[in-house]
Amino acid sequence: QVYHSTFADEEGITKACGCPLLPLKSRKKGPAPVSEQGKTDIVDEAITFFRCNVFFRNFDIKGPADKLLIYLTFYINLSLKKLEGCRTLAEGSKAILNLGVENVTIPGESGFPFTGLFSLPQSQQEAELLRDYLKQIREETSGRLLGVAYRPNGTPNKWWLAFAKRKFMNIALLDK
Secondary structure (H helix, E strand, O other), rough: OOOOOOOOOOOOEEOOEEEEEEOOOOOOOOOEEEEOOOOOOOOHHHHHHHHHHOOOOOOOOOOOHHHHHHHHHHHHHHHHHHOOOOOOHHHHHHHHHHHHHHOOOOEEEEEEEEEEEEOOOOOOOHEEEEEHHHEHHHHHHHHHHHHHEEOOOOOOOOOOHHHHHHOOOOOOOOOO
């Protein structure tokens, strides 16, 4: 059984293009509300559930937070592909942190890989809000992923990097 987000029934959460702007335990600047440091956030869930969820070909969406979980699962997969050739934490940091700040595409733009997952922006303000949130969450995910993809001594963790070869929902994202 696929793991769904526990944030499925969050009330009072702002949305942009159908994507919930869930709180993050982040020091990165962006539109995400700040979560308590001891609580689990969507990035923690995505990293925790990644190695289980990546085996599934179907993902039944139970709420808006599941859409964000799908987005992050694909982003983690893309990040692991970038880390495959990096033999040290320093190399990996450079590769993955650049990926986190690259031009973030949103629904309606060419290159957005998830047509139908999120709705089209109704205004320029909504589009920029979603772009800023996705950029912030990608940067946060990149930073935390380095903590699990590399051991404390800076060597790659093969039990994580082996998952770069998996296809979530039988879809392979091509890097631009």
